[in-house]
Amino acid sequence: GDSVTQMEGPVTLSEEACLTINCTYTATGYPSLFWYVQYPGEGLQLLLKATKADDKGSNKGFEATYRKETTSFHLEKGSVQVSDSAVYFCALSVPNTGGFKTIFGAGTRLFVKA
């Protein structure tokens, strides 16, 4: 079945450090891939997405590239800020009879220290 595996947290970094959160997926079709972010006390919000192979999603300094050959969608940022502290969810979405089916990873908590 379809699945998403992302690195376990928590990840603790100092401000201005580089971030990589690994995400790999298994899907029978051609999924769209997403990173969602959840700040403390809030719901999830879309951070970036890619809908086909080799697409790069980017937003707020974060990037991820849809790699079909390695079935990966790793999240990267060159210089993190304290305000990036949150939980990050990798997800895939495939069409189904009801519209779309979305599978989420377990989430990776990021702490950024000043």
Next chain:
Amino acid sequence: ETGVTQTPRHLVMGMTNKKSLKCEQHLGHNAMYWYKQSAKKPLELMFVYSLEERVENNSVPSRFSPECPNSSHLFLHLHTLQPEDSALYLCASSPHRGRGGELFFGEGSRLTVL
């Protein structure tokens, strides 16, 4: 402004109470979802409504009862809950087709069952 509004944001109830969670979206979407987010567990999809018809019910106990009176509103009726039902309940919406299955979340209703 996420476009998806959930009320109440916080709810405390006893095991014999009956209460309801409400979700409203003004994005013109026609698919709506309930998710349960518990500490240290992956996001759990509970119910999906597409074009106002329930299309998925992931073996959720009958003490949770969804209602979707129109494409803009979604309710989760709660009765005879257990302490393990304490969690953050997230509502989301998406277009039935298009945007690759991107989900738009509300900020959640934090439920505590005493």
